[in-house]
Every structure is written in structure tokens, then in C-alpha cells.
Amino acid sequence: MAGPPAVIWGREVEGLLRYRELVPRLEEALGKFSSRDPAEVIQPGRTTVPLQKHHGFMGLMPTYMENKGVLCTKFVCFYKREDGSNLPSTQATVVLLDPEYGNVKAVMDGELITRMRTAAVSAISAKLLMCPEAEVLAILGTGAQAMSHYNVFTEMFSFKEVRVWSCKGQGSERFCRSVSGPVTVCVSAEEAVRGADVIVTVTRCTEPVLFGQWVKPGAHVAAVGACRPNWRELDDVLMKEAVVYADSREGALTESGDVILSGAERRQPCSNPSEWEWKMQCPAQLVFDQWEAKSCKS
Numbered sequence: 230m231a232g233p234p235a236v237i238w239g240r241e242v243e244g245l246l247r248y249r250e251l252v253p254r255l256e257e258a259l260g261k262f263s264s265r266d267p268a269e270v271i272q273p274g275r276t277t278v279p280l281q282k283h284h285g286f287m288g289l290m291p292t293y294m295e296n297k298g299v300l301c302t303k304f305v306c307f308y309k310r311e312d313g314s315n316l317p318s319t320q321a322t323v324v325l326l327d328p329e330y331g332n333v334k335a336v337m338d339g340e341l342i343t344r345m346r347t348a349a350v351s352a353i354s355a356k357l358l359m360c361p362e363a364e365v366l367a368i369l370g371t372g373a374q375a376m377s378h379y380n381v382f383t384e385m386f387s388f389k390e391v392r393v394w395s396c397k398g399q400g401s402e403r404f405c406r407s408v409s410g411p412v413t414v415c416v417s418a419e420e421a422v423r424g425a426d427v428i429v430t431v432t433r434c435t436e437p438v439l440f441g442q443w444v445k446p447g448a449h450v451a452a453v454g455a456c457r458p459n460w461r462e463l464d465d466v467l468m469k470e471a472v473v474y475a476d477s478r479e480g481a482l483t484e485s486g487d488v489i490l491s492g493a494e495r496r497q498p499c500s501n502p503s504e505w506e507w508k509m510q511c512p513a514q515l516v517f518d519q520w521e522a523k524s525c526k527s
């Protein structure tokens with residue numbers, strides 16, 4: 230008889246997760262996911278339940294890695310809070326099961342896991358796609374994802390300048406206090422992104438905040454925030470000019486408002502997966518991925 234599950238919460242998760250270990254594991258797992266070998270990763274598109282009364286959604290994100298013996302799911306609730314409340318916009322729990330018996334082995338606080346996993350995957354996309362001489366990073370948004378993106382991007386790369394912008398300056402002060410390096414706070418999204426080599430969009434907005442006319446050719450954009458089919462962060466111009474990469478084609482075509490609503494041309498996947506579902510990853514033990522659209526303005 231299996232014992233009760235381990236509960237790994239809050240500070241304990243914080244003490245265990247390090248980008249230097251997480252990033253290579255994610256690279257490996259996303260590569261396996263792209264291979265489409267069911268013994269490596271089975272990860273159906275997530276099921277999303279609207280929580281209309283609370284302006285939110287619950288997503289169920291199961292994954293099985295047979296070869297690794299990892300069976301797990303994440304439950305994530307995310308909200309579009311308009312009331313100025315301080316409640317978090319994302320809460321998550323990760324449940325790890327024994328694939329042979331089905332018993333729960335561990336229950337983990339998924340909030341930090343979500344923050345770090347998402348940012349790590351964006352950083353991996355930059356590692357593979359950004360121009361090697363990239364000097365300027367711009368982050369649109371100043372919330373939880375903005376901070377985790379700042380942390381992993383500055384740990385993995387040497388930018389000369391990091392700029393940040395948020396709607397009405399919300400959270401900029403807290404952002405500057407919380408991160409450990411220099412930041413330039415910009416008064417407009419345009420000011421932040423003009424001339425930037427890498428742009429991360431991590432806002433909760435539902436209309437475009439990043440416009441193609443501001444983005445310099447060759448810039449790499451990690452578009453993270455618009456994770457519902459009717460939410461946007463990038464405008465049609467940028468989407469149509471960009472080469473778009475996603476870790477899951479199905480996910481992007483089901484959940485990415487930027488992909489779905491822009492009418493951007495879709496190429497069929499080709500025999501070389503790196504051209505479409507490239508060597509992107511999705512986590513291993515911490516498996517619970519979804520889509521994440523990345524574009525690289527050509």
C-alpha cells in the first residue's frame with residue numbers, strides 16, 4: 230500500500246528549483262515532445278473550464294512520459310482581474326502520480342513552477358532564435374511573469390540594457406525593487422521596444438500592445454500573455470511579418486488569440502520538425518506544458 234503523497238509547498242519549491250537545472254531539463258523534454266513519439270510524451274491539449282462569475286478559467290494539463298515513468302497533471306486557475314484587487318492572477322497545483330498504480334506520489338505548489346517554467350521556455354526560445362549579438366531586452370508587463378522572465382533572461386544572457394513598461398506604470402516600482410539588476414522604466418510600450426533585440430510580452434491585456442511598426446527587423450519576440458483564443462498582445466502586422474514558432478501546433482491553433490485572430494499564414498508541418506515545432510521543449514517531471522507562441526520578425 231502506497232504511503233500518503235509528499236506535499237511540496239511554497240518555500241520548499243523555491244529552495245528546489247534552479248534555472249540552471251530547469252532549463253536543460255525543459256530543453257530535453259520539449260525535444261521529446263516535438264518528436265511525437267507517444268512513449269516519450271503524451272500531452273493532449275488542455276481542457277479549460279470558464280469560471281465566468283470570477284472572470285477566470287481553470288485549465289487541466291495532463292502529461293505522461295512513459296519512458297521516464299512520469300505521470301502528472303497541473304491544475305491552473307487564471308483570472309483577468311479588473312477590480313484592482315491584489316489577488317494573484319494565476320494559481321496552480323501540480324500532482325505527480327505513479328503510472329503503474331495510479332496513486333498520488335506528490336502534490337506541489339505550482340505557482341512558482343508556473344512562473345519559472347514559462348520564463349525558462351521563453352529563454353530557451355531566445356537561446357535558439359535571437360540574434361547572438363542581442364543587447365537590449367524589453368519586457369512589457371511588470372507582474373509575476375515579468376519578474377521571472379527578467380531573472381532567467383539576465384541569468385542566461387548578457388544584455389546591456391533591460392527596459393520595462395506596464396500599463397499606467399502599474400507595478401513598475403515594485404518590479405524595480407524586486408529584481409536584482411538595473412532596469413530602465415519606460416513611459417510607453419513603444420519607447421520600450423523601439424530598437425530592442427528581444428521583446429517579452431507578459432501582460433494581461435486582451436488587445437494588442439505590441440505593434441509591428443515598432444519592432445526592428447530580426448528582433449525576437451516571446452509572446453506569453455495572450456493565452457486565450459480571443460486575447461491579443463501582438464498586432465496583425467507583426468504576426469504577418471513574423472516567422473512564428475510554437476511548442477505545440479495544436480495548442481497554438483486552439484488557444485493563441487494572436488495566431489488565431491491575426492489570419493497569419495500557416496505552413497504545414499514539414500518532415501523537419503525544427504522548422505515548425507522546432508526543438509522546443511516541455512518540462513519533464515515538471516511536465517504540464519501548453520502552447521507558447523514565439524515570433525521572430527524576419
Ligand SMILES: NC(=O)c1ccc[n+]([C@@H]2O[C@H](COP(=O)([O-])OP(=O)(O)OC[C@H]3O[C@@H](n4cnc5c(N)ncnc54)[C@H](O)[C@@H]3O)[C@@H](O)[C@H]2O)c1
Pocket residue numbers: 307317318319343347370371372373374375395396399400431432433434435438453454455456519520521
Ligand atoms: N503562456 C503561458 O504559458 C503563460 C504562463 C503563465 C501566465 N501566462 C499569462 O501571462 C500573463 C501575465 O501573467 P502574470 O502572472 O505575470 O500576471 P500578473 O497579473 O502578475 O501581471 C500582469 C501584468 O499585465 C499588466 N496589464 C494588465 N492589463 C493590462 C493592459 N490592458 N495593458 C497592458 N498591461 C496590462 C499589469 O499591469 C501587470 O504588469 C497573463 O495573461 C497570464 O495568463 C501565460
Ligand SMILES: O=C(O)[C@@H]1CCCCN1
Pocket residue numbers: 305307319321343456518519
Ligand atoms: O500554463 C500555464 O501555466 C499558464 C497559466 C496562466 C494562463 C496560461 N497558462
